[in-house]
Amino acid sequence: DSGVTQTPKHLITATGQRVTLRCSPRSGDLSVYWYQQSLDQGLQFLIQYYNGEERAKGNILERFSAQQFPDLHSELNLSSLELGDSALYFCASSTWTGNYNEQFFGPGTRLTVL
Amino acid sequence: DAKTTQPNSMESNEEEPVHLPCNHSTISGTDYIHWYRQLPSQGPEYVIHGLTSNVNNRMASLAIAEDRKSSTLILHRATLRDAAVYYCILRDAGNKLVFGAGTILRVKS
Numbered sequence: 001d002s003g004v005t006q007t008p009k010h011l012i013t014a015t016g017q018r019v020t021l022r023c024s025p026r027s028g029d030l031s032v033y034w035y036q037q038s039l040d041q042g043l044q045f046l047i048q049y050y051n052g053e054e055r056a057k058g059n060i061l062e063r064f065s066a067q068q069f070p071d072l073h074s075e076l077n078l079s080s081l082e083l084g085d086s087a088l089y090f091c092a093s094s095t096w097t098g099n100y101n102e103q104f105f106g107p108g109t110r111l112t113v114l
Numbered sequence: 115d116a117k118t119t120q121p122n123s124m125e126s127n128e129e130e131p132v133h134l135p136c137n138h139s140t141i142s143g144t145d146y147i148h149w150y151r152q153l154p155s156q157g158p159e160y161v162i163h164g165l166t167s168n169v170n171n172r173m174a175s176l177a178i179a180e181d182r183k184s185s186t187l188i189l190h191r192a193t194l195r196d197a198a199v200y201y202c203i204l205r206d207a208g209n210k211l212v213f214g215a216g217t218i219l220r221v222k223s
Contacts (some may be wrong), residue, residue: 002157002159004157029211033209033210035211035213042213042214042215043152043201043211043213044213045210045212045220047178047212048209048210050209056209056210058210060140061154081118090157090158092123092157092211095116099126099166100146100163100205102148102160102163103158103211104160105157105159106157107156107157108156
C-alpha cells in the first residue's frame with residue numbers, strides 16, 4: 001500500500017460525458033502527478049501540481065483539467081469524453097518536487113467510455 | 115527528455131539473480147537514473163534510483179557504469195512476485211517521469 005488513494009476504482013460512462021477522478025496523496029506529500037496508461041500509448045505524464053499550483057504539464061488534452069485543493073487532494077476532470085479516453089489513470093505523489101524524489105503511485109482509476 | 119533503451123523481455127528462474135540492463139548514452143550530468151516496476155493490475159512502484167555511485171536498498175541494487183551511459187538493476191534472488199514490467203527512467207530537472215516500454219520480466223518456478 002503506497003498510501004495514495006484514488007476513487008473511484010472503476011468508472012463506466014458514455015461518450016460526450018464528463019467525469020471527475022479524485023486522488024488523495026500520502027500524508028505530508030505536497031506534489032501530485034497524474035498519468036494516463038493506455039494500451040497504445042503506454043504510461044504518459046499528464047500534469048503536476050505542487051502545493052496547490054500547477055508545476056508541469058505534459059500531454060494533457062484541452063478537454064482535461066486538474067486542480068489541487070488546500071487539503072492537497074487533487075481532482076482530474078475529463079470532459080466531452082471520447083472512446084479513446086478509455087484508459088487507466090494513475091495519481092502519484094511525492095514529498096517535494098525534484099528529480100531525486102521518488103513518486104508513490106495510487107492503484108489507479110479504470111475509465112471505460114462506451 | 116533523455117532516452118533509455120531496455121530489452122523488451124527477460125526470463126529468470128526463481129531464486130536466481132536477475133540483471134536488468136539499461137542503456138542511456140545521452141544522459142546528462144544532472145540526470146538521475148530511476149527504476150520503477152509495475153506488477154500486473156497495479157500502479158507503478160518505485161524500486162531504486164542513483165546519480166553516480168552504485169546504490170543498494172531492500173528491494174534491489176543499482177550498478178551504474180563509470181561513464182554513466184548504462185546501468186543495471188540487480189534483483190538478488192528473483193521470486194514469482196518480482197514478475198513485472200521494469201522501467202528505467204532518466205529524470206532531468208523536470209519533475210515528470212517519462213516511461214518507455216520497459217522490460218517484461220518473467221520468473222519461472
